[in-house]
Amino acid sequence: MAYELSHLRTLESEAIHIFREVAAELERPVLLFSGGKDSIVLLRLAEKAFWPARFPFPVMHVDTGHNFPEVIEFRDRRVEELGARLVVASVQESIDSGRVREETGPRASRNRLQTTTLLDAIAEHGFDACFGGARRDEERARAKERIFSFRDDFGQWDPKAQRPELWNLYNGRVRKGEHVRVFPLSNWTELDVWQYIAEEGLAIPPIYFAHEREVFARDGMLYATSDFVELLPEEEPFAASVRYRTVGDMSCTGAVRSDAATLEDVVAEIAATRITERGETRADDRVTEAAMEDRKREGYF
Amino acid sequence: MAPPGAAGNGLLTSERQTEMLRFATAGSVDDGKSTLIGRLLYDTKELFEDQLEAVERTSAQRGDSYVDLALLTDGLRAEREQGITIDVAYRYFATPRRKFVIADTPGHIQYTRNMVTGASTADLSIVLIDARKGVVEQSRRHAFLSSLLRIPHLVVAVNKMDLVDYDEAVYERIAEDFSSWASKLEATDITFTPISALHGDNLVERSANMPWYQGPSLLYHLEHVHIASDRNLIDNRFPRAVGGAPDGRRAPRLPRLRGPGRERGVQAGGRGGRAAVGEGDAGQAHRHLRRPGRGGLLPAVGDHAARGRCRHLARRLHLPPSQPAGEAREFEAMVCWMTDHPLREGARYAIKHTSRTARAVVDEVRYRLDVNTLHRDEEAGGLDLNEIGRLRLRTSAPLHLDEYRRNRATGGFILIDEGTNDTVGAGMVLGTEG
Numbered sequence A: 001m002a003y004e005l006s007h008l009r010t011l012e013s014e015a016i017h018i019f020r021e022v023a024a025e026l027e028r029p030v031l032l033f034s035g036g037k038d039s040i041v042l043l044r045l046a047e048k049a050f051w052p053a054r055f056p057f058p059v060m061h062v063d064t065g066h067n068f069p070e071v072i073e074f075r076d077r078r079v080e081e082l083g084a085r086l087v088v089a090s091v092q093e094s095i096d097s098g099r100v101r102e103e104t105g106p107r108a109s110r111n112r113l114q115t116t117t118l119l120d121a122i123a124e125h126g127f128d129a130c131f132g133g134a135r136r137d138e139e140r141a142r143a144k145e146r147i148f149s150f151r152d153d154f155g156q157w158d159p160k161a162q163r164p165e166l167w168n169l170y171n172g173r174v175r176k177g178e179h180v181r182v183f184p185l186s187n188w189t190e191l192d193v194w195q196y197i198a199e200e201g202l203a204i205p206p207i208y209f210a211h212e213r214e215v216f217a218r219d220g221m222l223y224a225t226s227d228f229v230e231l232l233p234e235e236e237p238f239a240a241s242v243r244y245r246t247v248g249d250m251s252c253t254g255a256v257r258s259d260a261a262t263l264e265d266v267v268a269e270i271a272a273t274r275i276t277e278r279g280e281t282r283a284d285d286r287v288t289e290a291a292m293e294d295r296k297r298e299g300y301f
Numbered sequence B: 001m002a003p004p005g006a007a008g009n010g011l012l013t014s015e016r017q018t019e020m021l022r023f024a025t026a027g028s029v030d031d032g033k034s035t036l037i038g039r040l041l042y043d044t045k046e047l048f049e050d051q052l053e054a055v056e057r058t059s060a061q062r063g064d065s066y067v068d069l070a071l072l073t074d075g076l077r078a079e080r081e082q083g084i085t086i087d088v089a090y091r092y093f094a095t096p097r098r099k100f101v102i103a104d105t106p107g108h109i110q111y112t113r114n115m116v117t118g119a120s121t122a123d124l125s126i127v128l129i130d131a132r133k134g135v136v137e138q139s140r141r142h143a144f145l146s147s148l149l150r151i152p153h154l155v156v157a158v159n160k161m162d163l164v165d166y167d168e169a170v171y172e173r174i175a176e177d178f179s180s181w182a183s184k185l186e187a188t189d190i191t192f193t194p195i196s197a198l199h200g201d202n203l204v205e206r207s208a209n210m211p212w213y214q215g216p217s218l219l220y221h222l223e224h225v226h227i228a229s230d231r232n233l234i235d236n237r238f239p240r241a242v243g244g245a246p247d248g249r250r251a252p253r254l255p256r257l258r259g260p261g262r263e264r265g266v267q268a269g270g271r272g273g274r275a276a277v278g279e280g281d282a283g284q285a286h287r288h289l290r291r292p293g294r295g296g297l298l299p300a301v302g303d304h305a306a307r308g309r310c311r312h313l314a315r316r317l318h319l320p321p322s323q324p325a326g327e328a329r330e331f332e333a334m335v336c337w338m339t340d341h342p343l344r345e346g347a348r349y350a351i352k353h354t355s356r357t358a359r360a361v362v363d364e365v366r367y368r369l370d371v372n373t374l375h376r377d378e379e380a381g382g383l384d385l386n387e388i389g390r391l392r393l394r395t396s397a398p399l400h401l402d403e404y405r406r407n408r409a410t411g412g413f414i415l416i417d418e419g420t421n422d423t424v425g426a427g428m429v430l431g432t433e434g
C-alpha cells in the first residue's frame, strides 16, 4: 500500500494544519488578500481547512490605489462568492489623513507606504494574526523567516531573535498590541503555486495570461502605462503581448513578454524560466541588497 | 458555490506525483554547508540567473577571488557582514524524482536552537566535516542532535577533499573516527561521502578525482534514499485541531492530512468546549478522504471521548485498529534548552504537545548530557542555553503521549515561558510513568 503523498498534497496538508492552529490559538486572525496568485491559493487553503463551514476570519486588502483594475474586480468577485467579509485598508486614506507622505517624481511608488497603512489597520481592528502569502523561495530574507513570525507592538520583525520553531508545533503567543504574521505557503515555490492553481482549477485575474497591452521600457523592464506613472522624456509607449508574473502596483510591477494563453502554457513557462519572479518583475527590490529585509523589519508583508 | 477540491483539470497530476524530501545541512562553522547548497543548486540548474548575478556582484565588491555561493543562503545583512550563518535558511529545488526542501543551518554553538529548528522536520541530515580538521566538537554535537531528533538518515560528508589532495587515507581516517564515536548513538542510517562542495566533486556526478570512492554521488543518494517507511503508519493518531463552536458558526468536521506530523490515526487532544476536528495523514486515508467534491474533508462525526473517537474515526477511514497513545501527567523527556535564562528544578512552563497546551513543572533534572562524551552528569540540577538533559515533568492535564522514538508527531513538545512567550525548550518523550 502506498502511503506517500505527492509534494503538492504534502504542502497542502502542512498549510491546512497551520490555518487550523491559528484559528484555535488566536483571537482575531485576518487573511491578507491582494488578488494575486499566492493569496488566491491561500484563500483556497483557508476554504479547505474549515469546509464545509466558512473560514472564521475576514480578509483584508491593503489597497494602494494603484492596483490593476482587473485585480480589484477579481478581488471583489471572489470575496462575494465566498461570502467573506472584506476589510479594505486604503493607502490613499493614509495619505489624505497625513499619516504618510506621497512620493513624487517619475519613480514614485506607494509600495513602502503600505506598511503604515497595514500596521494602522492591524491596530484599528485589533488583529493578532495575519495570514500572508509570502514564500521563502521569493527572496533570501524571506528564506530566513519562520512560519509563525512574531511582530512586536511596532509591527517590527527582529530577524536575530526569532522564536525556535520545531516540528509542526507553532508558538503564536502574543501580548496585546503584538501580532504574528503567519505564512502557510512558506515552503511552496512559484512552480508549486502554479501547479496547485492548475490542479485545483482556480480562477485567476486575466492579467496573468498573455494579453496585448501598452507598455514602456524602463530599467530593463516593461511597465504598463497608466495614470499612476509619469513617463520620462525618452520613454516611448508601445504595444506588446505580455503577462504578469506577480501582481503589485501598476507603478512598480513589471510585465514579461509572453504568449502563454492557458494555465498549461503558464506552468510550462514558469518551469522553464531562468529568472526569479521578483528579479523579473519587481522594481522595489532593486534598491539595495537588503531592501526586503529592511522593509520587513519595519513591518512590511 | 463549488466545494473546494472539486476536480480541477487534472493537469500535471500524473506526471507530478513527486515525493518531497526535507534535509538539513549541519556541521561546524566554515565546514562548507552554505557552499554545498549553493553548489547543489548551481549544478542542478536550479539557480536563477539574477540570483547568481547578485552573488557575483557582492563577491566582486568584496574583492573575493571566487564567487561565494554561501551568499545565496546567508540572507540577512548581519550574516553577510559577519560572514556567518545566524539563522536557518530554506531553499528549494527539484529533480524529476523528488522535490527537496533544504534547511541550511548555522554551525555556531550559540545558534544551536536555530539548527534544531531547521533539523526538526528533516528526513535526512548532512553533517559536513572539513577534511583538514577532522571530526570536531560541532560535528559530534550536530550528529548527536540529528540522532536525538530521530532524523532517520545521516550523511557524513567529508568536505574540502580538494585541500587534502583527494587523499583516500584522510577520508578513511575521518570516517573511522566518526564511526567509532557514532556507535554510541542510537542507530540511524549513516552514509559517508567524500566531497568538495566548492568544486562539485561527488555532488551530482561521481568525481574522477576520487576513483577510489565507490559509493553514489550525494545527489543520487538524496534522490534514492528510501523514506516512505520512516513514518509510523501503524498507530492511529489524529490530534484534534480546531473545533466548531456550539453556535454552529464553525461546523465540526473530520480529519485531514497533515505534512510534518504525517502520522495517521486518531487520538485526543483538544480545546475546551469545542467540538472535534482531527488531523492525520497517509496515502490510503488521504485518498479516501479526498473523494470528488469533498475537498478532502468528510462531514463531522461530532465530539467523542478521546479513545472512542479515535476508534470511531479509524473505522470511518478503514484503518486497522491500533494501540492507543498513552495518557499521562508525568513523564520523562530529553529536553534541549534554547534560552539564556537557565532551566531549574521546580520551574513552570506552558507545554505545547500536538494541539493541546497545558502547564508543566520540572520535577527533576535527571541528568545533563555532555554531547561530546555522552557522559551523564547527574548532579547538574539545571540546564543552560544549548544544553541537553533528561527531565521528569508533570503536567496540569493529561497528555496523550507516545515515545518520541515511536512517533515524532505525538512524542515531541515545546516548552514556552509564560512570562516572555518565548519558546524555550524542545522536548522528546522517553517514557511515561504513573
Ligand SMILES: Nc1nc2c(ncn2[C@@H]2O[C@H](COP(=O)(O)OP(=O)(O)O)[C@@H](O)[C@H]2O)c(=O)[nH]1
Pocket (backbone or CB within 6 Å): B027, B028, B029, B030, B031, B032, B033, B034, B035, B036, B070, B084, B085, B107, B159, B160, B161, B162, B163, B195, B196, B197, B198, B199
Ligand atoms: N577549497 C575548498 N573550500 C571550500 C569548500 N567548501 C567550502 N569552502 C570554503 O570554506 C569557507 C566556508 O564555507 P561556508 O559554506 O560559508 O561554510 P559554512 O559556515 O559551513 O556555511 C568558504 O570560504 C568556502 O569557499 C571545498 O570543498 N573546498
Ligand SMILES: [Mg+2]
Pocket (backbone or CB within 6 Å): B033, B034, B035, B070, B084, B085, B105, B106
Ligand atoms: Mg553557512
